[in-house]
Amino acid sequence: xxxxxxxxxxxxxxxxxxxxxxxxxxxxxxxxxxxxxxxxxxxxxxxxxxxxxxxxxxxxxxxxxxxxxxxxxxxxxxxxxxxxxxxxxxxxxxxxxxxxxxxxxxxxxxxxxxxxxxxxxxxxxxxxxxxxxxxxxxxxxxxxxxxxxxxxxxxx
Amino acid sequence: xxxxxxxxxxxxxxxxxxxxxxxxxxxxxxxxxxxxxxxxxxxxxxxxxxxxxxxxxxxxxxxxxxxxxxxxxxxxxxxxxxxxxxxxxxxxxxxxxxxxxxxxxxxxxxxxxxxxxxxxxxxxxxxxxxxxxxxxxxxxxxxxxxxxxxxxxxxx
Numbered sequence: 001x002x003x004x005x006x007x008x009x010x011x012x013x014x015x016x017x018x019x020x021x022x023x024x025x026x027x028x029x030x031x032x033x034x035x036x037x038x039x040x041x042x043x044x045x046x047x048x049x050x051x052x053x054x055x056x057x058x059x060x061x062x063x064x065x066x067x068x069x070x071x072x073x074x075x076x077x078x079x080x081x082x083x084x085x086x087x088x089x090x091x092x093x094x095x096x097x098x099x100x101x102x103x104x105x106x107x108x109x110x111x112x113x114x115x116x117x118x119x120x121x122x123x124x125x126x127x128x129x130x131x132x133x134x135x136x137x138x139x140x141x142x143x144x145x146x147x148x149x150x151x152x153x154x155x156x
Numbered sequence: 157x158x159x160x161x162x163x164x165x166x167x168x169x170x171x172x173x174x175x176x177x178x179x180x181x182x183x184x185x186x187x188x189x190x191x192x193x194x195x196x197x198x199x200x201x202x203x204x205x206x207x208x209x210x211x212x213x214x215x216x217x218x219x220x221x222x223x224x225x226x227x228x229x230x231x232x233x234x235x236x237x238x239x240x241x242x243x244x245x246x247x248x249x250x251x252x253x254x255x256x257x258x259x260x261x262x263x264x265x266x267x268x269x270x271x272x273x274x275x276x277x278x279x280x281x282x283x284x285x286x287x288x289x290x291x292x293x294x295x296x297x298x299x300x301x302x303x304x305x306x307x308x309x310x311x312x
Contacts, residue, residue, distance in 0.1 A: 100259025
């Protein structure tokens with residue numbers, strides 16, 4: 001059970017954390033480079049939630065790296081409980097960010113037709129959609145980590 | 157462990173299911189009564205996801221009621237696995253519906269200012285917000301059930 005895929009202090013866990021952090025950072029980068037994103041609260045919230053996820057995953061990636069380097073185990077009940085709470089809160093906040101931004105991106109592109117290039121107020125919808133897609137990938141990787149952590153909590 | 161709050165075949169489990177189903181139905185009712193909701197894909201998706209949650213929770217409420225009535229146990233591994241998968245899928249879909257609708261509702265009321273009563277295209281934003289609030293309450297109750305089910309799966 002302790003050698004489960006994605007558990008803390010393992011190579012797979014480190015790869016998952018790096019993936020989460022990279023996709024969250026990519027999502028922030030693409031969204032921040034789209035002009036007019038600050039007109040929508042949902043897009044600003046996406047940047048905030050992805051920022052939180054990026055910080056959290058980066059911190060845990062450093063911890064995993066340290067554990068791999070010094071060959072220590074991170075699997076004690078207190079640490080795993082902390083990881084579970086942090087992972088779940090971050091996962092719910094980033095899913096909320098990704099979904100609310102997806103709702104607004106779909107509203108702009110399909111319902112209000114603001115992405116029409118011939119309009120004077122045309123918005124960079126492709127960038128919004130790419131940022132949302134990165135946010136969903138990042139959330140998916142975090143959800144995998146969260147499930148593994150919750151499962152570990154029952155085992156340690 | 158088998159007498160945990162909210163586990164299937166218990167009064168608390170039945171109450172949780174009835175709560176989920178009622179709030180999901182209330183959310184559908186309020187959203188469907190708001191004119192112009194069909195102009196936004198996110199609001200239509202909210203109705204679809206709340207419909208799914210309502211059906212799922214109603215089905216499980218009937219099963220809980222039957223188990224209480226006939227004094228049977230629902231806690232065998234196959235049934236609990238089925239409940240876990242169904243609960244998690246439904247919970248993620250309903251959180252996605254609630255968040256995407258919340259994103260659009262905030263966009264309408266704060267960012268685009270479409271809720272201004274003096275405008276000719278004024279939208280029933282209060283109804284949208286109430287529907288979203290009911291969806292979040294319904295999701296929260298479902299999330300409690302999902303966590304209990306996941307915990308039980310490790311115990312049965």
